[in-house]
Amino acid sequence: MTAKHWSPPRLSLRFLHVWRRNLLVWRTLAIPSMLGNLADPLLYMFGLGYGLGRMLEDVGGMSYIAFLAAGVICSSTMMSASFEAMYSAFSRMHVQKTWDALLNAPLTLDDVLLGELVWAASKSFLSGSAVLIVAAALGLVPSTLAIVVIPLIFLTGLAFAGLGLIMTALSPSYDFFMYYFTLCVTPMMLLCGVFFPLHELPAPAQLLAQALPLTHAVALARPLVNGTVPPAWLLHIAVLAAYAAGSAYIALALTRRRLLQ
C-alpha cells in the first residue's frame, strides 16, 4: 500500500450511473429477490417469535416477537448488504468484469466503489424496510416514532456494505467470503442483541459486542420500534457512521491497490 492508494476519495455524482445499472439488472429479478430476502427474516420472526415467545413472559418490557422484530430488521439489513457487497459486487468486479467496462467509460474507481456502496445499502434498505412493514402489519409497531427506523436502516446498510466491500477487495474467490460470514456475520447475529438482550451475556462478551456495528443498530432500532427515544442515540449513530465512512475508505484504498496497478 502506498500513499497514493490512501489519497482522499474524489466524489462525483457519476456514481449514480453505477447505482442505476445495478437497479436495472435487479428490476428484472425484483420479485423473486424480494421474496428471497423476506423469507429468512420472517422465518426467524415467526419461528422463534411465536415458538419461543410462548415460553417467555416478556423480554425487555415487550412481547418476545416485538422484541425480535426490531432485531431482525437490523440483522436482515446486515445480511442483505453483506451479500450484495460481497458475492454480487465480486461477480461484477472479477467474474463479469463489469467494473472494467465502467472504468473504460468516463468513470473512476472512486465512482464505482461509491456506486456499489450506495447500491448495496439501497438493497438492504428494501430488505430491512420490508421486515418493518410486516412487523407493523402484525401490530408489533405501536408508535409512529418507528418512522425514524427507516433512515437508520439505510445507515446500517452503508456500514455493512463498506465492510463487505473490504472483503471483496481482498478476496481471491467466492470461497473467501465464508470466513467473513463464519467469523463476523454469524457471531454478530448471535452476540449483538438480535435474539436476546445484551445484558444476558458475560461481561467480556458484552464488551466485545459494544465494538460491533450491529449492536448499535439494534440499540437504536428496538426503542424506536417500541415508541421510545433510544438512550445515547447520538453515540450509536456516531459508531454506525464511523463504521460506514471508515470501512468505505479502507475498501476504496484496497480496491485501488487491487485494480489500479
Added chain:
Amino acid sequence: MNPRVNPISPLIATGLRKSYGANEVVCGVDLALQPGECFGLLGPNGAGKTTTLRLCLGLTAPDGGSISVLGHDVPQEGREARQRIGVVPQFDNLDPDFTIRENLRVFGRYFDIDNATLRARIPALLEFAGLSSRADTRIQTLSGGMKRRLTLARALINDPELLFLDEPTTGLDPQARHVIWERLRNLLKQGKTLLLTTHFMEEAERLCSRIAIMDHGKIITRGEPRALIAQHVEPHVVEVYGEGVQEWAKACGRRHAERCEATGETLFCYTRDPAPLIADLDSRGDLRYLHRRANIEDVFLKLTGRDLRD
C-alpha cells in the same frame, strides 16, 4: 477537420515507464499517433502492450514519462480523455444481464449521453454490428463473433475520435475476423484514429499504416509494415518441412539462402533469390516446401526470437 491542415497528434506518450515491484514492464515507450491512422502495437505476450494501453487510458499512473490524449494530460484528466475514446478490451465485458440494445443504452449513459441522442445512435450501431434483427435478445445466446461486433459497436456509442483496440480478433474464426477488419477499415474511412494491439501479424499488415514492435517493455522497431519488412528481412521465404531437412540445410539450404532458421523439422530459408533452392527441392521431391513473400511475422520472429513466451 482536415488532418493535413491541423496535424495535432491524438496521442503523444513520451518516456513511459511502469514497474510492478522489481519488474519493469514498460521501460521508456514513446508513441505519437497521426490523426486518422491505424497504428499497430505488436509484441509477444507480456511485452507490455496492454499496460501501455492502460497507461494511455489513465487507468494506472506511470512511474515516469508523460501522456497527452486528445489534448488532455493523462492520468490527471483521464476522465475527460475517456469521454472521447472508445475501448475494445481484450476480454469481452458485455453485461450478461442485458439485451443487446440495453447493453448499448446503458453504456451510453455512462458517458452522460442524453436519451434522444442514444435513441438516434443505437439503430445505426446495431446496423454496423449486423445485429439489428437480434436487438432485443440477451447476449448469452450470441456467438463469439457477434459479441466482438457488439463490443466494437459499444465502443462507438460516444462517437469517439480515438479507438483503443486490444487484440480485437483474438479467438475469432476467419469469417468473423474478416468482418471485424472490414468494420475497422470503415472507421478509418470515417477519419477515426485507431490504436491496435495484436499478435496477428496478418491483421497488422492489413490494417495498420504504421506499426511498432514491442518486446520486454521497449519498442524495438517501428515504421510502415512494408518498409520494416524491406529493412529487416530478405524478401523471399522458403519453408521446408520433413525428415532429412537438417542434412538438406547443410548440403543446399545454407549455401543458397542468406539466412536459415530451424525449428524442429521445419527450416525457414530467407533469401533474395529463391530459384536455386526451389530447383533443388523440386528435383528431390522428398521434402515439402512453401515459397512465400516475407511478411511482418518474419520481422517479428527475427527481432523477438522463436522462444515461447508465457
